[in-house]
Amino acid sequence: MYNILEAPFLREVCGAAANLYRLGWDERNGGNISVRLDRELAGRYLSGAVRSRTELGFDVSPLAGELFLVTGSGKYFKNVADCPQNNLGILRIGEDGHTLELLWGFEDGGRPTSELPTHLLNHMERMAVDPEQRVVVHSHPTNTVAMTFVHPLEERTFTRTLWRMSTECIVVFPEGIGVLPWMVCGNLEIGQATAAKIRETRAVIWAAHGVFGVGKDLDEAFGLIETVEKAAEIYMKIGEHAILQSITDQELSSLCAAFGITPRAGYLEFV
Numbered sequence: 001m002y003n004i005l006e007a008p009f010l011r012e013v014c015g016a017a018a019n020l021y022r023l024g025w026d027e028r029n030g031g032n033i034s035v036r037l038d039r040e041l042a043g044r045y046l047s048g049a050v051r052s053r054t055e056l057g058f059d060v061s062p063l064a065g066e067l068f069l070v071t072g073s074g075k076y077f078k079n080v081a082d083c084p085q086n087n088l089g090i091l092r093i094g095e096d097g098h099t100l101e102l103l104w105g106f107e108d109g110g111r112p113t114s115e116l117p118t119h120l121l122n123h124m125e126r127m128a129v130d131p132e133q134r135v136v137v138h139s140h141p142t143n144t145v146a147m148t149f150v151h152p153l154e155e156r157t158f159t160r161t162l163w164r165m166s167t168e169c170i171v172v173f174p175e176g177i178g179v180l181p182w183m184v185c186g187n188l189e190i191g192q193a194t195a196a197k198i199r200e201t202r203a204v205i206w207a208a209h210g211v212f213g214v215g216k217d218l219d220e221a222f223g224l225i226e227t228v229e230k231a232a233e234i235y236m237k238i239g240e241h242a243i244l245q246s247i248t249d250q251e252l253s254s255l256c257a258a259f260g261i262t263p264r265a266g267y268l269e270f271v
């Protein structure tokens with residue numbers, strides 16, 4: 001059996017957590033990450049013994065047998081790299097589709113992230129449209145959160161503003177952005193509301209809280225969040241300044257044509 005502390009998937013999560021902390025987006029215990037592991041690869045690092053079983057309380061049958069590396073509830077991203085075995089855990093979804101089996105980690109008695117319902121339901125929804133789906137990242141990027149106080153939350157309007165703030169936005173998220181109004185977090189209800197949107201938009205913003213981004217790997221999910229946050233930062237920096245020019249719908253349309261991208265139907269005007 002290989003040393004799991006050297007496993008590439010573990011090192012990657014440690015790196016992402018450290019970066020998110022240094023960016024100032026995941027203060028204290030803010031943010032959480034889950035990665036669906038390649039079972040064959042992960043098996044080389046695990047004994048296979050189940051340390052504990054807990055009831056999930058909802059059904060994720062399509063994920064039965066899948067392994068997830070997840071950050072822990074109440075754990076600080078700044079500490080993940082120094083002590084992965086306390087701050088991270090590897091869980092298997094039981095064959096019944098609603099039991100969690102702890103295979104590794106959470107050595108100081110920790111539990112998986114409080115946002116586990118949203119993570120698992122997001123994985124489930126995305127895998128239905130993209131079998132390559134592996135990563136869900138939740139973060140509290142400052143400008144994205146700030147924007148939810150001063151910009152209408154309607155998704156088309158929100159998306160169009162982000163698309164106009166930076167040229168790469170429509171290329172990175174042509175399907176737009178999902179936005180949820182403020183809700184209590186850490187429960188199944190917000191998980192279901194998020195998952196209902198994540199099939200169509202790979203990023204979903206929670207007003208006055210943060211964002212979820214998904215992808216086939218950490219670079220993709222993290223990169224999506226970075227792109228949203230960069231556009232939100234430009235929007236917040238512009239603030240009360242008069243806008244003298246911006247990217248027009250015609251220009252966004254040319255950009256999509258140049259990159260072979262289809263923007264969400266009905267989001268652009270005049271084209």
Ligand code: 2HA
Pocket residue numbers: 029030031032073074113114115138185186
């Ligand atoms: O785990 O970010 O949404 C801390 C959070 C909850």
Ligand code: ZN
Pocket residue numbers: 030031138139140185209210
């Ligand atoms: Zn959060």
